[in-house]
Amino acid sequence: MKTAICYYSRHHGNTLKVLQAMAEEGDVELIDVTVRQSVRLESYDCVGFASGIYGFAFQKAVVEFARQYLPQRKPVFFVYTYGGAKGSGAKAAADIAGEKNCPVLGEFSCKGYDTFGPFKLVGGIAKGRPNKRDLEKARRFYRDLQARMNQA
Ligand SMILES: Cc1cc2nc3c(=O)[nH]c(=O)nc-3n(C[C@H](O)[C@H](O)[C@H](O)COP(=O)(O)O)c2cc1C
Numbered sequence: 447m448k449t450a451i452c453y454y455s456r457h458h459g460n461t462l463k464v465l466q467a468m469a470e471e472g473d474v475e476l477i478d479v480t481v482r483q484s485v486r487l488e489s490y491d492c493v494g495f496a497s498g499i500y501g502f503a504f505q506k507a508v509v510e511f512a513r514q515y516l517p518q519r520k521p522v523f524f525v526y527t528y529g530g531a532k533g534s535g536a537k538a539a540a541d542i543a544g545e546k547n548c549p550v551l552g553e554f555s556c557k558g559y560d561t562f563g564p565f566k567l568v569g570g571i572a573k574g575r576p577n578k579r580d581l582e583k584a585r586r587f588y589r590d591l592q593a594r595m596n597q598a
Contacts, residue, residue, distance in 0.1 A: 447595050449474045450487055451494035451525070452512070454505040456480075460527040460558030460576055461498050467581040468494075468525070468588040479507045488517050492551060492595060495539045496525035498558060502533020512542045523551040523591060525584075529560025529571050551594065554587040556580040 451474060455461035465476050477485055487493050495512050497504040504526065516522065522543045524536035536553055543550055557580070561570035576584070 447472060447491045447592055448489070449492050449494065450477055450485070450490040451475070451496055452477045452479050452482075452485070452487075452508060452515075453494075453496035453525075454479050454508045455496070455498055456505075457498050457500075457562065458559045461496050461525065464525060464527060464554070464556065464576050464581065464584045465494075465496055467584045471585050471588045472592055474588075479505075479511045485511075485515050487515050487520065490520075492521040492523065492591075494523045494525055495536070497536075497539075499526055499528035499532050499535065502531060504534075504536055504538050509538045509542065512539045516542060516546055516548065518546045518548070520546070520548050521551050521595065522548045524553040526553075526555045527558030527576060528555065529558065529562065529565065551591050552587065554584055556583065 451465055495508050497508045557572040557575040559575055560572050565571050
């Protein structure tokens with residue numbers, strides 16, 4: 447199974463750590479939406495969209511990537527990390543997947559070290575996250591998703 451994950455991970459690379467753990471489990475290409483100007487997602491079996499949560503939502507560039515490049519009916523999944531208040535989480539990207547009739551395979555999220563704004567003064571929140579357990583859960587999430595795709 448060939449997978450692409452389009453992501454934005456800037457604050458502490460928390461989301462990227464989660465994606466790298468998933469990528470160890472299979473044929474996964476990680477696509478940084480700030481680097482790649484365009485992409486062809488037709489040739490992948492499934493596509494993930496991933497982001498840190500900034501201002502209670504997915505980063506806009508990831509949502510725009512989904513709007514522009516996600517093919518109709520492509521199986522999708524979502525991944526995000528957040529400091530403590532996930533807000534709408536992956537909803538904006540999931541809405542686009544819905545508009546394009548894409549089956550949603552699942553969503554993985556966990557906490558990620560956060561030193562934004564006032565949290566910096568107290569040394570940050572969600573220290574040490576994602577931790578080993580988070581990364582093991584992320585690997586399991588991807589293995590399960592892969593197994594379901596292979597059965598279909
Ligand atoms: C500008 C900014 C806004 C943030 N807004 C939120 C938020 O609304 N809710 C939350 O739980 N965490 C928030 N965070 C914390 C990040 O979601 C968390 O640290 C995440 O793991 C960052 O992922 P990254 O390291 O992959 O960029 C914010 C961080 C930054 C820098």
